[in-house]
Amino acid sequence: MLDEQRELAGELRRLVAARLLDPLSILLESDTATAALRQQVEQQSEKWAATMLGSDQQAAVHACSRTLAALFPGDGPFDPPDTWWRTPLGRVVARRVGHPGTDHVSFSTAGAILGITRQGVHDLVGRGKLERHPDGGVRTASIRARLDHISGGTA
Secondary structure: OHHHHHHHHHHHHHHHHHHHHHHHHHHHOOOHHHHHHHHHHHHHHHHHHHHHHOOOHHHHHHHHHHHHHHHOOOOOOOOOOHHHHHOHHHHHHHHHOOOOOOOEEOHHHHHHHHOOOHHHHHHHHHOOOOOEOOOOOEEHHHHHHHHHHHOOOOO
16 A cells, blocks of 8 residues: 555645646746745645545545645536546545546446456446446446445445
8 A cells, every 4th residue: 555655645746746836836937936835745745645545535535526626627527538547646536536527437438447448347337247327338336336346345
């Protein structure tokens, strides 16, 4: 778990820098203006990662939700590309929150979230391990339940 936590903390540091601190430095025309914030993010990223991966489900969901809201603001629903689900943040969000923007996703997105092929998702739906959505695709609740089952119910 330490490797996963370290990997997640590193991604959080990079994302906060690229999406929040670097643009602020550009606007203020000063790296000095954000130096203290960068140092604070360096320290906090370890705590955020520990919370997201920790045993307190409510705290983990809250940390994931705050992080998504801060790093991926927008007026529309959160709809990352399939490749995002393979990142450390994408993996922890999948386990803790599921897909926060919709109640169902395509078979290919379900595969990306689960780390399997689209055909593998079809197989799981056919065997009743994932639930098909009436509008097409797979119910996100069943994907999250599958992730819980795979991780032994600890996520």
